[in-house]
Every structure is written in structure tokens, then in C-alpha cells.
Amino acid sequence: MKKLLSTLTLAAAMVVGGPVLADDYPTKSIDMIVPFSAGGGNDTFVRALQPLLEKQLGEDLVIRNIPGGGGAVGMSRAVASKADGYTLLAASNAMLTLEAMGNVPFKHTDFDFIAKVIEEPYVIAVGGDSQYANLEDLVNAATSGTTIKVGVSGVGSSAHIAAVAMANRTGAEFNIIPYPGGSEAISAAMGGHVDAVVLGGAELRSALQSGRLKALAMSYAERSDSLPDVPTFQEQGYDLTLTVWRGIAAPKGLPADVEKRWVEAIKQIVADGSYEETAKNLGTQVSPLYGDELDAFIDQSADVMREAAGDLAK
């Protein structure tokens, strides 16, 4: 379809099949499970990567949106599929959140992680004309008896956990109000129905750019290029580091040569800079990680999430 249409529209340059390497893998189209519905951060991340990957791998990448259970349905489907490299998962910290909350039948160790591709921080933001000019104001208000209503996307979502972690680390008591999704939470904050929102930086990007919302702090260890003016929690004296990451995973037991093929493809895409601009437009940044480093990163993130989820249970 894609090829057909692009020829039709005289825009074939971008999508024509790239050089096909004489390699065993892949020999047929590859299913990429996105455990969320179309249009979410996970989905857009993969769809933006899709033509580049297809060019590198020389085969079609078929994106399957399997939403449900906050990602649980799609992930359990991925876990249960064959580890032959023809069913992969668009992974993110939602997996670790689900694991930490403890009501899914799989763990992150049931997956082989191929690559982390992009990441973004969690951001706490208030309305553009809010009385709270900085994090300190907000925390002071919250600790001196004002109820601060904080919108998040989805009960038990990673943003929810991040908000709880922020409350605990800053000592502020938040009245956390879950919305069905990020856009509902953002519109509630814009309309002044909540005092603040905690969401991933990408979702907040256009709201922050237009000045409708104002970021008070973000959860990286250091300031980021995508939000240069937003201070970190660390520099404001709170020990809190969390990242939203997105990447590619496969069910456990992925053949080494398949993993190598994928890592090469992604490395190539990162190296030639073809994804850089897109990632930036989406409010994320390319920060690739592979192999052992990646595994260590995932394990460590899982620990952080487990700890934060413990906070939620309190």
C-alpha cells in the first residue's frame, strides 16, 4: 500500500525499498506490536521509524496496535510469540510500570531488549498563568495546607507513578486525579481544572511551546537540549531521576544474528541522522543504548519503578 500510494503521489523518493542485503534475516515482513492504540507516544515513535527501518532491513514492518490493559494485552501477546525475530515489541517503561504494579503475568526478564532509541523526561507543569512560578512555590503551597490537584494520564500509569514519586520526594501532598489520557489531563490543566499535570515531555511539548502550560521541573539527572530552560528536580534539591524511554524488544531467546541485524540497522539510522529531526519534532531525543549497557539500564529502571510503585501503594 505504502509503496503504491507513494508512487501515485509522486513522492516515491522517501519510501522506495532500500538496498536488500543478501542476508538470511529478514525474509518476510516483520510484525511490530505496539501495545497501545494508534496515536500514542509509542505508536508515533514506531511509525516515524517504520520507513527508515524498512529501508535498512529491506522488508515490510507491519505495525499491530494491540491496546488494552495499559499495554498488558499487547505485551503478553509479544511474550507468547515465537522468538524468531518476526514478532517484536515497541517497548517502553510502561512494561516496567506494569511489572512493578504486579498484576501482569510477565516480567521484563521475559524479553530480550534490542535497543533503546529515544527518551524524554517526566515533566511537572502548571497553567501558563498559574500563581506558582516555580517548583518551590508549588511545594510550599502543598505543604502549607493548600490542596494541589495534579492531573495524570491513567490510573496506575507510569505518569501516575512519577507523580506519586514527585510527591514523596518533595514532601508535598498532591490530590492526584487520573484522566483517561494525556490530552484530557493537559486540557484540564489549560482550563484550570487542575493545578498541575505530570506527563511525559513529548505529550506536553506543544502545550509548553505555546505557553499554555509552564514546566516547573523535569526528571532527568541533567538539563536537556529539548527543554533547556526547565530545571531538574536534582538541581532544586530533590533526589528524583526518572526517564521515559522507548525502544525495541523481542520475546526472550532471540537469535543473536537477528539481534545483531537490528542493532546494526538502528545504529545506521542513528548514525546518518535521519531520525534526529523527527525525534526532536516529537519532543524526544535520540539516546541509543544497546547490548549489556541496555540490559543494565533496564534493570536499574525496573528497580526505580518498583520503588516508586511501592510509594503508590502506601
Added chain:
Amino acid sequence: MISGYLDGLGMVLQLGTLLAIAGGTLLGIIMGALPGLTSAMAIALLLPVTFGMPPVMGIGMLLGALCGAGASGSIPAILLNIPGTPSSVATTFDGFPMAQKGEAGRALGLAIVASFFGGVASMVILSLLAPPIAEFALRFGAAEYFSLSIFGLVIIASVAGKSLLKGLIAGLIGFFASTIGTDPITGVGRFTFDQLSLLTGINLLPALIGLFAVSQVLKDAFEYDPHQRLEESTHRIDIARPRFLETLRHWKAVVAGILSGSIVGPIPGAGGSIASLVAYDQTRRFSKSPEKFGTGHAPGIVSVESANNALLGGALIPTLALGIPGEAATAVLLGGLMIQGITPGPLLFDDQSGTVYGIFLAYLVANVFMLLIMCLGIKLFIRVLMVPRKQLLSAILVFCFIGVYGVDGDVFNLYLMLGFGVLGYFLNRYDFGTAPVILGLILGPIAESNLRRGLQAFQGDWTPFFTRPISLTFLVIAVGLLALTLWQNYRGNRRTESNASS
């Protein structure tokens, strides 16, 4: 602004851009006409194709898909009583009866033209009034959403069949079904029976396809008579043509559709599914002959279909002006905009580069292509009804399977679809109706979660629901309409009783 439009026109009037828009529209029409496939899927499918294109070309292609799918949902609704999306549920109310009278071509002709009017009007509203309407949508907090959903639930009275009480029960069944799944406020699982597939609750699509398509297939199977031969079918192809004048004669219904599509459509998360039902409800209420609705009455089709495409423009308002997508299709579209480097927000409308005007014009062009393609196809669509019953029944079921399975590849949803099909069959047979179930299923979660979210935000205080102006307005209108319905119902009963006794 004029120069902006001229720049925009320059971007749209290029062979490549026009072809892209036409291609997007065609794909949208095809996918919208197949039950279960949605405009969100069409846009997601096209998204990677648009990456290499200039912004207006890429976004125009996606808008074409949105526009095409919005209009073509009427085709299965009219011909087979199968609404492919919640917004074409109301098309079945009068479209299918008209088709059963042998006037499917007329129904389609009305629907196409009404869609076109709705789409064009909403483009004008979008380009002129987007920022203020977006500001209005922002004033919707929990209290307002709750009151809106109560207002919406009153529509049940309009779509209930013979018995108001039974229609109400059907609505409550849908409402109850909507509570299944993870509780949106506390995260507790409700009636999930340890089914992973039920964690996020009952999916709307299998319910919709089950309640309408499968129940209709079961009804047809029950009534199937091998001796009824095809040549008896009275469908006339010659009346299948776009009906501009007839649609214009029902201009009040067109206006009602455009207004509710443009006012209710922009409200994120709620508008898309109910705008067309609101349009139907209002047109019927203020009609001089409300009793004709549901029997194949032209204004019923016209109001719903104009609302259906007007609400797309409405849904684009918060997407473009605030970066807040109301539902799945605009969420995917937003991804497309951001990948193109177009940041939605108020600034977009001040942008002098002409891109935003190019987008408006592209949407206008998409509506024109939609009209052209649908007009060319109309005689073809009717031929669906020439397929022999046995084959048609099995083909419909096969398409239902693809639609439901294609969404998330979950076999559980197929069982759900069949369950709703059987339930829907009996609900129709015993005068409960299936449309109220869908209303309950859509509005139930909005009512429940916003009431509870509001109470949580107001610390248990109920009064804001009645003191906030927008919220109060909706509640007053809802109570008023309900009282009116009960009164009409009471009088209607009195009349039939006195007729019976005399």
C-alpha cells in the same frame, strides 16, 4: 490573511498535493465503508507515507482519509443497517428504513450531499472561529463533562423504540457494561474475571458491530426464505444520484447538523461519538412531524450526515488550536502534524507562512474529492444489495470478523461481538432497541468517571455541579427535555387509550 490564503492555495494547487489528497480520500472512503475499519486506522496507515512530503501535501492526505471515512460510514449504515463507527449509528435510524423501502439510492444521495455540506461548513467555521471555540472547549471540567453526558443520555428517549421504559433499560444495560474493566479512578478491577482482555473494559467496536451488524445478520438468518427470489428486490438504481436540491430543502436539518457537529464535536473525548446523535435528537424534537423519524424520513439522514462531517472539522479545532486531540483519529493526525514539525497551538493560527491556510484549503479540497468519489461510486455501492442473501450474510460476518480482529488481534473480542450480537437480536425483537445500549456504553464512562473525578477534585462537594454555569445549563436543558418527553409520552398514551376506548 488574504495573502496567507493565496500562499496556501499555491501549496494545494499542485498536481502532487491534489493526487495525495485524492488518494487519502479514496483510502478513507474504502476503510470507512468497511465495518470495523476506522479513519484512525486509515490515517495511521498513511502516516509513514507522508514523512517525505511537504507539510500541506502530507497533512492534506491525512485529512482526506479523515474526511472520506467520515462520509463513507453512511454506506453500510444505510444499505445493511451496520454502522461502522459510533458516529454513524444515527444514520441507520432513517437510512436503513429508507433503503428497505427500495430507496437506498435516495438515502445515499442525501447522505453524500449532506456530508459535503457539513464538511465544507465546518471548514469555514474551523478557519474563522477555531481559537474562540477551543477556549470554550477548555472550560469543560469534570462537572461540565458530567452534565454533558447527562444531557446526552436524555437522547435515549429519542432513539428508544416503542417503549420508553424498555429503551431506558437498554441504555442502563450499556451503562452497566461500561463499568466492566479497570475502574478509571481507583484502578480496581470490576467484573474482569481475570481476563486480560477485559482490563480496559468492553471495547466499543465489538459491541457496536455485535449489536448492529451481527444482530441484523441473525435477524436476516431467522427470516431467510429460500423462495424469496432476487428479482423481487425492489431496489432501484436509477434513483441513486447525489441529491443537492432535496438536501437543501431540508436546510434546517443541515443547519442543526452543522451546529451540533461544530459545537459538540470540539469537546475532547465526548464530542465525536455523540454529535450526530445530538443532531438527530434536536432535528426530531423540533420537527413538525416527529413521528416520521425512524421510518425513512429524509431530515433524519440529512441532519446526521451533515453533523458527521461537521464534527470532523469540530474535532480538528482543539487538535490544531490547542494540540489536544479529541479521539483516536485526530490523535494520529496530531502525530502526523508534529512529525512534519508543525506545532499545534494558538500560534499556528497567527502563522503567516500560509501553511495553516494550506491545511484549511486542503481540507476543503478533500471534501470536494469526497463528493466526487462518492458520486461516482454511488451506483456501485447499491449493487451490494444485489448479492444473494445467503452469500451476503456470510460475507457480512466475514467482514465483521476482520473489523473486530483487525483492531487488536484479540480473539476474545470476537466472542464479545457474538455475545452482543445475540443480545442485540433479542433486544430488538422484544422492543428494547440496540441504539440506547451504545449510548449507555459511550456516555456511561463519561458520566461516571467525571462525576467521581469532580467529587474528588471538589473534595466531596456536590454543589459545583449545579453552580458552574455551563454545567447548570446542560442539566437544566436535560431536565427540560426529559420533562417534555415524558409529557409527550403521557399525552400520546392518553390519546391511544382514548382512541381504543372510543
Added chain:
Amino acid sequence: MERDIGKPVFDLLLLIASAAAFAGAMALPDIEIVGDLSPAFFPKLISAMIFLFAIPCLVKDVREWRAAAPSDGSQPANRRGVMQWLWIVGLTVVYILLFEPLGYIPSTTVFAFCCVIGLLFASGAWRELNASQRVKSLVGAVIFAIVLAVAIYYVFTNLFEIPLPD
């Protein structure tokens, strides 16, 4: 008026189902969040309302059923309808069961074929056909089923990228 025992029976089933739903809602855990109604509030409220509203329906439908004359000679058509109805429902269940294990093309072919031929049998039309008509129907159904399954498979998987089980 036709006498249909199904109407009051359906009302009765609604009563039972709503009572069961209410019982299920009672068992939901109570989680206190300041100001929030409990997760069980709406399920309880709705099931109670369905129960209350179903009572007058049942009373009315039982009355109507009693008042209506016992049904007359329309029985054979009705039985044929029930057979056809059950055939489609049963076949759909089998189709769902086979959908993933057998793959899309085989399961759809079998389903479409059985659907067409089954309706011929269930409706009694089969008995009225002569041998050559029977062969023609069978061959027609086979061709229809295969074309439907294969064409749809390729259009949807290749053109629309909708994954179907293989």
C-alpha cells in the same frame, strides 16, 4: 397479536441477571479516596435500576401474553427460522474457535461454504433441488467461499496492513 413467550422470559432473565450483577457489585472492594464514590457505587445503582424497571415490563408482557391468542399455523416457518438462526450462531462459534488455529484463509473458506450450504439445508430448499442443481449449488458455494477468503486476505493484509492469522 402473536403470542410470544420469549418476551416475558427475556424480562425474567433481565431480572435475574440484574440481581446477579448487583450481588457481584456488592463484592467489589471498597477503596476510599477523599470525596470519591466507591467503585461499586455505579454498578450497584445501575443494576438496581434495571431490576426495578424490569418488573413493570415483566408484568405488562405477561399480561399481554395471556391476553394474546395462542399462535396459529405459522409454526413451520418459525421452526425453520430457529434452525437457520441456530445454525448461524453455532457456525460463528466454530469460526471463532478455528480462526487462529486454522488460519484465516482455511477457516474463512470453511465458514463461508458452510454458511451458504447450511442455509440451504436448514431452510429446506435443498430437498427441492434436483441432482444437477445440487451440484451447481455446491460448486457455486465452494467458488464463492474460496474467492471471498483469498481476495479478502490479500486485500486486507497487503493493502490495508491489517494482520490476519495465517
